[in-house]
Each structure stands twice: as structure tokens, then as C-alpha cells.
Amino acid sequence: MRRAIFPGSFDPLTLGHHDIILRGITLFDELIIAIGENSEKKYMFSLKERTKFIKEAYKNEPKIKVLTYKGLTVDFCQKMEANFILRGLRNPADFEFEKAIAHTNRKLSEIETVFLLTSSGKSYISSSIVRDVIRNGGDYTGLVPDSVRTS
Ligand code: ADP
DSSP states (O other): OOEEEEEEOOTTOOHHHHHHHHHHTTTOSEEEEEEEOOTTSOOSSOHHHHHHHHHHHTTTOTTEEEEEEOSOHHHHHHHHTOOEEEEEEOSHHHHHHHHHHHHHHHHHOSOEEEEEEOOTTTTTOOHHHHHHHHHTTOOOTTTSOTTOOOO
């Protein structure tokens, strides 16, 4: 069984994540979307809301599971018996950041990180931009899946 973890904050889920998820599931038998709980981070959406948006978006995808985790991603992978971490790359800044994390994870475990490049037209989308649009009362609906609604 080829099982991968797609870890992230998903604050909130965006069409950028969605693109990586839909393309990622074609590579694996099971994809666990793992929502990180970091007590040091301040989120716009609660863990419950972030989970609800993702569960709703993929309720008809039998290969996708949605779970939350705390601590190291590699420890969570080992617990779930997942051999792969899936991550998306938008730009050179993502690459530099992700490279350091992937090397560290390889040092700590045997887990391989698989990177997918963002589809053209999605690379500008980030959760932080979506949060900014929401905060300022803009129309965010073209940036997120339908399940992400603030009211
Ligand atoms: P984190 O806090 O771990 O960066 P995010 O929720 O911001 O969590 O991102 C989770 C994953 O989704 C990361 O691999 C990130 O690069 C990827 N991602 C986010 N937005 C996009 C996008 N527009 N296109 C491709 N990948 C994306």
C-alpha cells in the first residue's frame, strides 16, 4: 500500500492545495491530509473548521483521509505507516524552504518527500492571501473550494 501524508496548516484549504491533492491521489493508494496543530501558531480558522472544510471537500474521495496531528511530521508518518510526504512547490522560496525540511526528514527517517509543481494559474494562491482577502471583506470564493465558507 502506497500511503502518503499531505501535511499543512490549511488555514484555510485553497484551490492551490486542491490542485496538489487531486494530482497527488493519482500517485498513491491512500492520501492522508494531515492538519498540523501548532500551539505557537495563531490560526484564522479553528482546527474544527479547517477539518470540516477539508472533509466536506473530499467526502466523495475514498482514497482521501483527513486527520490532525501534533509534533514531528515524520513521527506521524511512522505512526500511520506512510512512506511518503507530499508537498507542493509554488516558487523558488518554497523550494529553498522545502528542501531544508525534506533533507531533515530524510536524516530523521526513511520517508521520501514527493514534490509536485503547482499547475500554472494556481501558483499565486496561498492561505495567507486568502486570509487577507477575507479579513478585508473581499470575494475569496474564486480562490478556495466550495466547502470553504466563512458564514
Ligand atoms: P504549511 O504551513 O505547512 O506551509 P500550508 O497549508 O501553507 O502549510 O501548505 C501545505 C502544502 O501545500 C505545502 O506543501 C504548500 O507548498 C502547498 N501549497 C500551498 N498553496 C499551494 C499552491 N497554490 N500551489 C501548490 N502548492 C501549494
